[in-house]
Every structure is written in structure tokens, then in C-alpha cells.
Amino acid sequence: MIELRNVYKYFDDTVAVDDVSLSVPKGKFCALVGTSGCGKSTTLRMINRLLAHSEGEILLDEQAISDYDPVLLRRRIGYVIQNTGLFPHWNVARNIGLVPRLLKWPASQVRQRVEELMQLLGLPVGEFANKYPHQLSGGQAQRVGVARALAADPDILLMDEPFGALDPITREKLQEMLMQLQARLHKTIVFVTHDMDEALRLADHLVVMRAGKVIQQGTPLSLLQKPADAFVDSLLGGLERGLKQASLTRVKDHMAPLGPTLPAQSRIPARYTLRQALSMMLRDHSERLTVVDQHDMPVGELSLRKLVKEAHSSEQGSSRES
Amino acid sequence: MPLKDALPTQGRFSQWRPNWVILTLGLAMLAAVWGLPTVSVAANRIVSGTGYPVWQALSWGGGALASLIILAMMVLASHPERTRLSYVAQFAAMVLLLLLMPFGLMAASHWLVDASQPQARLGIGPAYWVVMFLALLGLIELRLRLSLARGWMALLLIGIGAVWLGCAALWLDSLALVQEFQVREAQFYQAIRQHLALVTIAVSVSIVLGMGIALLMRRFYRLQRGGFALLNFFQTVPSLALFGLLLAPLAWLSANVPFAAQLGIKGIGWTPALIALIIYSLLPIVRNTYVALEAVSPDVLDAATGMGMRTSQRFWQVRVPLALPILLEGVRITMVQAIGLTAVAALIGAGGLGAFIFQGLGQAAMDMVLLGALPILVMALAADAGIGALAAQLRRGAAYD
Ligand SMILES: Nc1ncnc2c1ncn2[C@@H]1O[C@H](COP(=O)(O)OP(=O)(O)O)[C@@H](O)[C@H]1O
Numbered sequence: 001m002i003e004l005r006n007v008y009k010y011f012d013d014t015v016a017v018d019d020v021s022l023s024v025p026k027g028k029f030c031a032l033v034g035t036s037g038c039g040k041s042t043t044l045r046m047i048n049r050l051l052a053h054s055e056g057e058i059l060l061d062e063q064a065i066s067d068y069d070p071v072l073l074r075r076r077i078g079y080v081i082q083n084t085g086l087f088p089h090w091n092v093a094r095n096i097g098l099v100p101r102l103l104k105w106p107a108s109q110v111r112q113r114v115e116e117l118m119q120l121l122g123l124p125v126g127e128f129a130n131k132y133p134h135q136l137s138g139g140q141a142q143r144v145g146v147a148r149a150l151a152a153d154p155d156i157l158l159m160d161e162p163f164g165a166l167d168p169i170t171r172e173k174l175q176e177m178l179m180q181l182q183a184r185l186h187k188t189i190v191f192v193t194h195d196m197d198e199a200l201r202l203a204d205h206l207v208v209m210r211a212g213k214v215i216q217q218g219t220p221l222s223l224l225q226k227p228a229d230a231f232v233d234s235l236l237g238g239l240e241r242g243l244k245q246a247s248l249t250r251v252k253d254h255m256a257p258l259g260p261t262l263p264a265q266s267r268i269p270a271r272y273t274l275r276q277a278l279s280m281m282l283r284d285h286s287e288r289l290t291v292v293d294q295h296d297m298p299v300g301e302l303s304l305r306k307l308v309k310e311a312h313s314s315e316q317g318s319s320r321e322s
Numbered sequence: 323m324p325l326k327d328a329l330p331t332q333g334r335f336s337q338w339r340p341n342w343v344i345l346t347l348g349l350a351m352l353a354a355v356w357g358l359p360t361v362s363v364a365a366n367r368i369v370s371g372t373g374y375p376v377w378q379a380l381s382w383g384g385g386a387l388a389s390l391i392i393l394a395m396m397v398l399a400s401h402p403e404r405t406r407l408s409y410v411a412q413f414a415a416m417v418l419l420l421l422l423m424p425f426g427l428m429a430a431s432h433w434l435v436d437a438s439q440p441q442a443r444l445g446i447g448p449a450y451w452v453v454m455f456l457a458l459l460g461l462i463e464l465r466l467r468l469s470l471a472r473g474w475m476a477l478l479l480i481g482i483g484a485v486w487l488g489c490a491a492l493w494l495d496s497l498a499l500v501q502e503f504q505v506r507e508a509q510f511y512q513a514i515r516q517h518l519a520l521v522t523i524a525v526s527v528s529i530v531l532g533m534g535i536a537l538l539m540r541r542f543y544r545l546q547r548g549g550f551a552l553l554n555f556f557q558t559v560p561s562l563a564l565f566g567l568l569l570a571p572l573a574w575l576s577a578n579v580p581f582a583a584q585l586g587i588k589g590i591g592w593t594p595a596l597i598a599l600i601i602y603s604l605l606p607i608v609r610n611t612y613v614a615l616e617a618v619s620p621d622v623l624d625a626a627t628g629m630g631m632r633t634s635q636r637f638w639q640v641r642v643p644l645a646l647p648i649l650l651e652g653v654r655i656t657m658v659q660a661i662g663l664t665a666v667a668a669l670i671g672a673g674g675l676g677a678f679i680f681q682g683l684g685q686a687a688m689d690m691v692l693l694g695a696l697p698i699l700v701m702a703l704a705a706d707a708g709i710g711a712l713a714a715q716l717r718r719g720a721a722y723d
């Protein structure tokens with residue numbers, strides 16, 4: 001559990017972080033999003049005390065971070081940065097084993113852990129253990145960076161635009177990998193990015209920042225349904241927002257039971273997203289789809305009219321809440 | 323065959339790209355062989371010798387053989403097809419030339435030096451020096467083409483050097499250089515030891531001192547500008563002037579502080595030499611240490627801190643190893659510079675190989691100058707290559723991405 005309460009950071013007279021409060025419950029994935037220079041990295045680097053905060057409180061498991069020894073604190077927190085920061089003079093295995101060695105694990109245990117992590121991140125030990133960072137592709141290097149951060153099995157992972165320097169295809173692969181890892185490991189993650197799609201895809205909790213301030217925070221769906229202002233709306237893609245929302249919703253959550261009428265020709269698996277369903281409707285010129293389970297057996301029905309209505313009512317509902 | 327196919331076409335013509343470096347070197351070598359005196363012969367040490375052209379020194383056959391080797395290399399270099407084999411052959415030609423040269427001297431000695439006159443001596447003429455220099459340049463060019471490892475090149479040069487030394491020791495008693503050496507053999511080895519000692523002490527002291535200064539400059543920002551300005555200033559003072567400047571205070575110290583005198587500190591001799599050498603050596607060491615430590619990628623340092631390394635761990639395990647190649651570069655520059663400067667130190671009585679150079683200059687005995695200068699050259703080249711190879715080795719593992 002990470003908690004920031006009214007945190008400020010001043011550099012000389014500029015305010016880099018301005019009254020930021022947020023909390024990341026254990027095992028949750030929080031993304032800080034905003035244009036460059038808005039104070040995301042500064043916020044992140046205050047959590048592992050690479051920077052000291054000027055005002056406010058930062059708590060880790062209900063304890064102020066100033067109570068911890070900064071070095072020991074950092075060994076308990078995984079840290080991943082954009083340009084990997086791998087040590088160029090150490091091979092992959094040695095890079096990954098850094099924190100366990102700092103923690104004075106026995107050598108055999110370090111080796112075992114390194115091999116375990118390399119397997120976990122899809123880096124065959126025989127092929128990569130003895131390579132140097134300059135011999136790796138960008139994607140491979142960042143896998144090593146993530147492995148290094150996970151080496152001592154920290155509860156918390158801080159990631160500063162970890163995939164920002166990768167090409168779109170590699171980026172997507174690593175996002176996929178991170179999602180799978182998170183599904184297994186349930187780390188508490190703070191993830192900085194300027195890519196809203198990445199944030200929407202990965203995060204449980206979104207924090208939108210501008211000029212050091214938090215403009216809006218909440219679940220990805222709640223932001224998509226009701227952006228606080230035009231800035232958040234434009235970050236979320238303006239007109240595209242509806243489709244992004246649809247891509248976060250599963251067909252199975254919106255299907256109706258099979259009616260008495262004949263099922264539609266087009267079939268869509270229940271685990272697909274509404275966005276894919278809409279696309280199929282457009283492609284097949286069909287207002288109705290038959291929803292099938294993994295054995296291709298019809299289990300329900302999806303209709304365009306109902307979808308549009310529900311989207312409308314859920315927007316009404318959320319606006320009444322706030 | 324139609325006529326137009328037999329003629330060289332425009333395309334083929336523009337493809338004719340000979341290796342101009344080798345061709346130029348070859349032409350220059352031919353000019354030197356035939357245009358410059360090959361050897362000189364003098365009746366004794368004092369009189370100046372008479373120069374002999376190649377056809378008298380090595381006979382027409384010798385001149386022709388040398389020219390043939392050079393011409394063969396040029397023909398290969400101008401061939402449009404640049405195969406590895408062709409480069410190997412050119413390389414071999416240069417090596418052969420360098421290996422045959424001492425035997426040419428033996429022939430010249432046999433023909434031109436009167437054996438009944440023990441004072442008579444053979445001098446190596448300008449043609450020899452020029453051809454040797456150009457052949458070495460050729461080897462460097464061809465080494466790059468063949469991407470030959472430094473180690474092999476070094477071994478080869480050592481081998482060639484050994485052949486020369488062997489010939490000189492066994493059969494070239496009449497060579498002036500050899501005679502100069504034989505007269506002062508003990509002195510020569512003594513001078514080499516002194517020279518090496520001065521260089522080693524000066525460089526090691528300035529490594530320790532220089533790195534300390536660089537670290538202080540990093541810690542205390544305000545020291546930086548003043549420090550570098552001072553060191554830069556010292557670099558521009560001519561070495562002899564610096565020795566002179568040190569003379570008075572050290573002489574005073576020696577006269578007034580008995581302990582200093584006991585230590586052997588004097589206005590002349592090794593003390594001022596060592597001090598001046600250290601002052602000169604500081605700038606490259608301080609500069610490179612400073613730059614090397616600052617050049618380490620901020621991302622790497624950020625990660626090191628972020629992963630929980632302590633300041634000292636980060637310094638010794640990350641900053642220093644990554645700085646080492648640039649740091650060694652500083653040591654290399656310093657070492658080569660100190661080897662040269664120590665020659666000047668002979669002027670204030672510090673000994674070393676410079677003593678031969680200045681005595682030789684005083685007596686107008688060029689071969690004695692050579693006796694001092696050649697080992698200095700070899701030492702400088704060896705230090706340069708050795709430390710350079712070490713830095714390259716370190717860099718290989720740590721190539722920056
Ligand atoms: N060490 C520093 N000294 C002075 N200003 C800084 C420093 N680090 C960041 N800033 C300023 O703080 C603001 C926020 O920076 P940062 O957190 O790096 O933004 P982001 O990561 O969102 O791109 C920027 O205006 C930046 O110029």
C-alpha cells in the first residue's frame with residue numbers, strides 16, 4: 001500500500017509537484033499519465049526517496065518513508081526506467097542478480113533466482129545469461145530491466161516510462177508480458193507513462209496530471225465515462241473515447257439471454273470486447289450478434305440498440321454519482 | 323571479339339580505384355632509394371662522412387631488388403580486384419623489405435668500409451630512414467585493410483626489430499650506431515634504467531595525485547575552474563623553463579634544510595626533473611579522470627541508486643569500472659609524454675637517455691644522438707600500444723550502448 005498525502009515538491013522556486021494525493025492499495029496497478037514535464041517522474045522518484053519531498057506525507061504500509069533507511073527502502077522497491085539503466089560492464093545474469101547480491105544472498109540462491117527470473121521473462125538462460133547489454137535488442141534489454149527490478153521479490157514496483165523507447169510492436173508485447181506477470185505476482189505498481197492507451201490497457205487506477213497537479217483520478221472506465229475537463233477528454237482521445245471504453249468492456253457483461261427469435265448469423269465469443277463486437281456488426285452489416293462460449297455454443301445475444309442505450313444510461317448513472 | 327568489347331569501357335574505367343595510399347608510399351620509396359644517399363662512410367668519429375648512392379652501396383643488384391619488391395607491391399595495389407590475398411602479398415612485400423634492409427647494410431659495410439681501418443665507420447643514410455618510415459606507414463595501412471589484430475602486428479614488429487638487433491650485434495661492427503653503443507654499453511643500460519625509473523615514478527605519483535585532485539574537484543565545485551586553469555598554465559610553460567624555475571627554490575631548500583639535503587634534494591639532478599615531470603603529467607591525468615567519471619551515463623547511475631546501492635558501492639562498482647577506459651587513455655597520454663619529456667631532464671643532470679642526445683648534439687655526433695633517441699622512440703611506441711590494447715580490452719566487455 002502506497003499513500004501520498006498532499007505532497008509538494010519544489011525545485012528552487014518552481015513547483016514540480018503540487019498538492020498530490022493518491023493511494024495505491026496492495027496488489028493494484030496505478031498509472032500516472034500526463035504530458036511531459038508535468039511532474040510524473042518527480043512524483044515517482046519521491047516514493048523511493050531518489051528525491052526528497054518538500055511537503056506532505058508519503059506512506060508505505062502506513063509508515064512514513066522518512067522512517068526507513070533510504071538505501072534499505074530502495075532494495076525493497078523494484079525500479080525500472082526508460083533507458084533500462086543496465087550496467088554496460090556487467091552481463092545479463094550479473095545485472096539481474098544485483099539486488100539479491102546487495103542483500104547478501106548466498107551465491108547459489110542468487111544464481112537460482114536469476115535463472116528463475118530469466119525464464120519468467122522469456123529470456124533463455126543459455127542464450128542470454130552471458131550477453132552484455134549492448135548485445136541486446138531494446139525489448140530484450142527492458143525485459144532484463146524488469147527482471148532486475150523483480151529480483152529480490154519486492155512488493156512494490158516503480159516503473160518510469162519503461163516501454164517509452166520501444167517500437168509499437170515490441171511495446172505491445174512487453175505490455176502483454178507485464179499484464180501476465182501482474183496477474184501472477186500481484187505487485188503494487190506505480191507506472192508512469194505519457195501514452196494513454198498504455199495506461200488504459202494496464203492500469204486499475206489512473207491518475208491524470210498536469211503542471212504538477214492531479215486533474216482527475218479513478219478507474220479507467222470512470223475516466224472514460226466522465227472526463228473531468230477538456231484536457232482529460234483530449235488525453236483520452238476525444239471522439240475515440242467511446243471506442244476506448246468499448247474496448248475495456250467484455251461482451252459477456254452486456255449480452256442478453258437468447259430470445260425466442262432466430263439467432264443472428266454472426267457469432268462472437270463472450271470473452272471478446274464490445275469494441276470487437278461493434279467492429280463485427282459494421283463488417284457484417286448486422287445489428288445483432290450471437291454470443292458463443294468457448295465451445296462455440298450460443299449462450300446469449302448482443303444487440304446494437306441495447307448497447308447504445310446501456311452506454312447512455314451508464315453515463316447518466318455515473319454523472320449522478322459524482 | 324567485337325572491338326568495342328575489347329576496349330576498356332567507361333564503366334570499367336571508373337571502377338579502377340587503386341589503393342592510393344600504397345601507390346603514393348611506393349612512389350616515395352622508389353624516389354628515396356634512387357635519389358637519396360643510402361649510406362655514408364667516415365674515416366673516424368669526428369670527420370663527416372661521404373654519402374653513397376644505392377648503386378654504390380648495395381650494387382645495382384641490391385638497388386634493383388629493393389625496387390622490384392616495391393614495384394611488386396605497387397602493381398598489386400593498383401589492381402582493380404582487392405582480394406585479401408592481394409593485401410597479404412603487399413603486406414609480405416613490406417615485411418620482406420624491412421627484413422632485407424640490415425643485410426643491405428652488411429653488404430655496404432663489406433664493399434665500402436676499409437677493414438684495415440678500425441676507426442672507419444658506416445652511417446645509415448637518409449634513404450634508409452625514409453624507406454623504413456614509409457614501409458612502417460604502409461604496414462599500418464595494410465593492417466587496417468586486413469583488420470589484423472594489434473597483438474599480431476606487435477609481434478611482427480618485435481620480430482623485425484629482433485632481426486635488426488641480431489644483425490647489428492653479430493655482423494655490423496662497423497656501423498657507427500653499434501660503435502657508439504659498444505663504447506658506452508654500461509652507460510647505455512644505466513641510462514635506460516634511469517629513464518624508466520624517472521618515468522615510472524613520475525607517472526605513478528601523478529596518477530595517485532591526479533586522481534585525488536580530480537575527486538576533490540568533483541566534490542568541491544569551486545576548485546574546478548582554478549585547478550584546471552593552473553594545470554593548463556603549467557602545460558604551456560616550456561619544459562626547460564620549468565626546470566629552470568624549480569632550480570632556485572630547490573637549491574635554497576637543499577642549502578637551508580639539512581634533511582632535504584640528506585634526501586638528495588638539489589637544484590639540479592633528479593629532484594627538479596621529477597617535480598617538473600609530475601606537474602606536466604597531472605593535467606592529462608586530472609582531466610581524463612574528471613571527464614571519465616562525469617561521462618558515465620546518468621541513467622546507469624540513477625538505476626544504481628534506485629536499486630539500493632550505497633554511494634561507495636555505486637562509485638567503485640559502477641562509476642570507476644565504466645570510467646576506466648577513458649582513465650587509461652589519460653595514463654597512456656601521460657606515459658608517452660613523460661617518456662619524451664624525461665629526455666629534456668638530462669639537461670639539468672637527471673640522467674636518462676636524453677644525456678646521449680645532448681652529448682651527441684654537443685659533439686655533432688649524430689649516431690650518438692640516435693643511440694639516445696631510438697630507445698626513447700621504442701619505449702613511447704610500446705607504452706602507447708600496450709596501454710591502448712589494455713583499454714581496448716576493457717572497452718570490449720563494456721561497450722556503451
Ligand atoms: N532536478 C531538477 N531540478 C530542477 N527542476 C527539475 C528537476 N527535475 C525535474 N524538474 C522540473 O520539474 C518538472 C517535472 O519534471 P518531471 O517530473 O521529470 O516530468 P515528467 O516526468 O512528467 O516528464 C519539470 O518542469 C522539470 O523541468
Ligand SMILES: [Mg+2]
Nearest residue numbers: 037040041042
Ligand atoms: Mg519523466
